[in-house]
Amino acid sequence: MARGLALLVIFLGLTGCLRTNASAPAKPNRTPPPVVERPIAPVPEKAPTASAARWFQPRSAWAGQAIDTSNVEPMEPIYRLTVHHSGNAEDATGDSKAQLRQFERAHKGKGWACIGYHFIIARDGTVFEGRPLKFQGAHATGQNNVGNVGICLMGNFDQRPVPKAQLDSLRSVLDRLRAQYGIDRSEVEGHSHYKTTDCPGKYLRQFVERYKKG
Numbered sequence: 001m002a003r004g005l006a007l008l009v010i011f012l013g014l015t016g017c018l019r020t021n022a023s024a025p026a027k028p029n030r031t032p033p034p035v036v037e038r039p040i041a042p043v044p045e046k047a048p049t050a051s052a053a054r055w056f057q058p059r060s061a062w063a064g065q066a067i068d069t070s071n072v073e074p075m076e077p078i079y080r081l082t083v084h085h086s087g088n089a090e091d092a093t094g095d096s097k098a099q100l101r102q103f104e105r106a107h108k109g110k111g112w113a114c115i116g117y118h119f120i121i122a123r124d125g126t127v128f129e130g131r132p133l134k135f136q137g138a139h140a141t142g143q144n145n146v147g148n149v150g151i152c153l154m155g156n157f158d159q160r161p162v163p164k165a166q167l168d169s170l171r172s173v174l175d176r177l178r179a180q181y182g183i184d185r186s187e188v189e190g191h192s193h194y195k196t197t198d199c200p201g202k203y204l205r206q207f208v209e210r211y212k213k214g
């Protein structure tokens with residue numbers, strides 16, 4: 001009898017246990033909490049690597065010929081910037097790298113060490129390194145090249161206005177070099193400041209005049 005009771009208690013206990021589980025209220029179907037938009041933390045700036053710091057396509061990206069280092073002066077302290085155009089309307093429409101090689105062939109043909117400009121800006125605004133800055137340029141005649149960075153925009157800007165991308169790049173290059181070398185706006189000139197020439201063309205000359213005024 002006692003054993004029967006004990007079994008009954010166990011049975012009731014089990015069914016109770018089962019019933020309790022079976023009748024446990026289902027968890028309410030709660031709507032998920034709203035997604036809180038958190039401000040995205042700024043990505044910390046990585047220390048610039050040699051390649052990440054480049055704001056121009058290096059000479060090695062296009063040059064087919066070596067620099068004749070026996071025929072070039074080291075750059076004196078940089079204190080002025082001179083803007084040129086290539087003067088050929090077709091220069092702005094073709095393959096920029098092929099065009100650069102053509103400039104270099106022409107300049108080497110004059111007996112120069114390599115292309116005479118330090119930077120060349122293509123129609124799409126891409127900035128190319130020409131003659132490395134450690135060397136004096138060959139772009140403004142004789143002593144005018146001393147301490148003078150030569151920047152050439154591909155195209156003829158007597159014939160048409162300078163495309164915006166090219167002008168934006170020029171402004172950026174001038175700002176950057178002025179900051180880097182502590183150059184005053186008054187030391188930014190067009191080629192025609194140094195000699196009688198159409199370079200850098202009337203439209204580009206207008207930009208240089210505006211830029212000098214700040």
Ligand SMILES: [Zn+2]
Nearest residue numbers: 084085191199
């Ligand atoms: Zn020029």
